[in-house]
Amino acid sequence: MGDVSDMMLDGTLCQGCGVFLNEDAPGFPCSCRNCTAEEKKAKAAAYQPPKPKAKCTVCGRKVKPTGLPDHMRDAHKVPA
CATH class of the missing domain: 3.30.160 (Double Stranded RNA Binding Domain)
Structure with missing residues (x-):
């Protein structure tokens, strides 16, 4: 894969928007605060x-x- 996708998969970049998160990557995909808030809003709107x-x-x-x-x-x- 490419460098950007590898950095999204290891947690260096946000998996949603690609913004830089942390130099010390945790080793799994992470989201920034904005993307996390949007995901919560989308889940709440989809609830029936x-x-x-x-x-x-x-x-x-x-x-x-x-x-x-x-x-x-x-x-x-x-x-x-």
């Missing part, structure tokens, strides 16, 4: 809370909404 479960009208069991027809068919013999 779990969808609420649907309650079976016969037994009251909570199942995923997409699995409710299968539950009705398998547990209660109701045709889908």
Whole structure:
């Protein structure tokens, strides 16, 4: 590989933007403060809370909404 990519892989340069981090490289890829903050923001924006479960009208069991027809068919013999 090239010198820049080697320095990113050993931690001399930031793995995201390539800014100089430290002369004494830790031996693994690292990020600068700006890239770390951006990564945290991206993870927070991508988070989607779990969808609420649907309650079976016969037994009251909570199942995923997409699995409710299968539950009705398998547990209660109701045709889908």
